[in-house]
Amino acid sequence: MSFPAEAGHTGFRSMRSVKTVELPAWAQTEQAQAVMKALNDEGALQTLYVGGCVRNHLLGVPVSDIDLATVHTPEQAISRLQRAGFGTVPTGIDHGTVTAIAEGLTFEVTSLRRDVSTDGRRAVVAYTDDWVADAQRRDFTINTLLMSQQGQVYDPTGCGLADLEARRVVFVGNPAERIAEDYLRILRFFRFHATYGRGNPDQAGLAACTAGAAGIDTLSRERITQEILKLLALAGAGDTLSVMVKARVAARFYKADLPLDRVIGYFDMQSCNRAVHALARLAVTVAFDHDFIKENFALSNAQILFLKNMASAIEELQVRDRCHIRQSVYAFGNEATAQALLFCFAQGQHETDGDESLLALAKAWRPPAFPLAGADVLASGIKAGPAVGRILAQAEIWWRAADFVPDRAACLAWLQRHVSQQIE
Numbered sequence: 001m002s003f004p005a006e007a008g009h010t011g012f013r014s015m016r017s018v019k020t021v022e023l024p025a026w027a028q029t030e031q032a033q034a035v036m037k038a039l040n041d042e043g044a045l046q047t048l049y050v051g052g053c054v055r056n057h058l059l060g061v062p063v064s065d066i067d068l069a070t071v072h073t074p075e076q077a078i079s080r081l082q083r084a085g086f087g088t089v090p091t092g093i094d095h096g097t098v099t100a101i102a103e104g105l106t107f108e109v110t111s112l113r114r115d116v117s118t119d120g121r122r123a124v125v126a127y128t129d130d131w132v133a134d135a136q137r138r139d140f141t142i143n144t145l146l147m148s149q150q151g152q153v154y155d156p157t158g159c160g161l162a163d164l165e166a167r168r169v170v171f172v173g174n175p176a177e178r179i180a181e182d183y184l185r186i187l188r189f190f191r192f193h194a195t196y197g198r199g200n201p202d203q204a205g206l207a208a209c210t211a212g213a214a215g216i217d218t219l220s221r222e223r224i225t226q227e228i229l230k231l232l233a234l235a236g237a238g239d240t241l242s243v244m245v246k247a248r249v250a251a252r253f254y255k256a257d258l259p260l261d262r263v264i265g266y267f268d269m270q271s272c273n274r275a276v277h278a279l280a281r282l283a284v285t286v287a288f289d290h291d292f293i294k295e296n297f298a299l300s301n302a303q304i305l306f307l308k309n310m311a312s313a314i315e316e317l318q319v320r321d322r323c324h325i326r327q328s329v330y331a332f333g334n335e336a337t338a339q340a341l342l343f344c345f346a347q348g349q350h351e352t353d354g355d356e357s358l359l360a361l362a363k364a365w366r367p368p369a370f371p372l373a374g375a376d377v378l379a380s381g382i383k384a385g386p387a388v389g390r391i392l393a394q395a396e397i398w399w400r401a402a403d404f405v406p407d408r409a410a411c412l413a414w415l416q417r418h419v420s421q422q423i424e
Helices: 030-039 052-059 074-083 131-136 160-165 175-181 184-196 203-211 213-218 221-232 237-246 260-267 274-285 290-296 301-316 322-332 334-347 356-364 374-379 386-401 408-423
Strands: 047-050 067-070 087-092 097-102 105-111 113-118 123-127 152-154
Touching: 030 067, 030 074, 030 097, 030 105, 047 052, 052 160, 074 087, 074 097, 074 105, 087 105, 113 131, 175 184, 175 203, 184 203, 184 213, 184 221, 184 237, 203 213, 221 237, 221 274, 237 260, 260 274, 260 334, 274 301, 274 334, 290 301, 301 322, 301 334, 322 334, 322 356, 334 356, 374 386, 374 408, 386 408
Parallel strands: 067 105
Antiparallel strands: 047 067, 087 097, 097 105, 113 123
16 A cells, blocks of 8 residues: 655644543543643644544443544654654554554554545555545444544544444445445444444445445455454344345355254354354354365464364264263363354254253363373383374273273273283
8 A cells, every 4th residue: 555645734624523522531541641642732633533442432332442543644643652752663554554552552543544546455545634534435434433632522424423323334425435445344334233233234335235245255365254253253143144145245154054044043042252152153154164264264273173173073962962062072172062062052953952051061061181191001011102002092982982980090990901802
């Protein structure tokens, strides 16, 4: 991304606040006050809080990231921050963003921009001092809201506050144009609706997402993976998935062999933790097709192993009793087994479906350590070599089949009998 110079940079464009709110605790910290002081001349509207931190504060929900928008170029922002004694990191300098570090807290500072050209993945932009122009290149009206260090709220599109209060997720300006600027906005539209929206999605936005769905295939696996996992972690992901399937925008992550209602039924089941739940939901939506997952998503080896373990646990749980649940936990872990059990419950084909005691066992049972080791096999008279590992594996199979009950003494007795039989 490049930044053509824009002539005539004359400072901030005046705006009128639409309301004044109590300043949140995160904006009252010494660090926040000092950063804002460094980036604002007295009496000037040069730097404001923007986007998610403002939106979430107005909704009364937690804020995780603090973003600032500024009329200063990145170089100017860095200079001001460093003169004030703050550390700076050019984390997104190609996008006009610098991170300010203030005693352990971080603030993402991004220069106001306007688009010069876009191709659906990257944009060439120019710096500007026009707050409205900067807002016009953002995705949704609820993400354009601004707030000063005095708690004054600004609405540069004129409809962001009303949309937020009505819990509407609406594209800024023409939805098709916003989507053509970055096709990831299709997935973000549904994620934001699942998070903040009420009722049906905005119809104009929905139609534009359907029309532009092919553009999703131009995005990198990394961006798609990150966005879809965020979506699938949400409580309302099931209802949103249904809308996406009907709108024909879910092909990149939905190819389940199961009927949609069963997939959503699984989504609605109790979960373990959000990150694991999102991965497990992804596995279900792509019918545990590991080749499809490898081709379309950027997952870590640990994530891929979890998905394979969940699929194997489902096979183990075709017999649904406490013994097989313990067998599954031993082989595949608690989280994979719990998610596999929830998946089995959602199919509604077994008398144990929904048995909370089985689910509690899958989540809480901790398997004991296998009591034998290779040294025990050697001590029994077996010479070092492949036979040691083979006998040890046979002993473990016997121990597991006995539901992990035999203690070390019982396992040693089995070993002696087994070795004696082999010698005879």
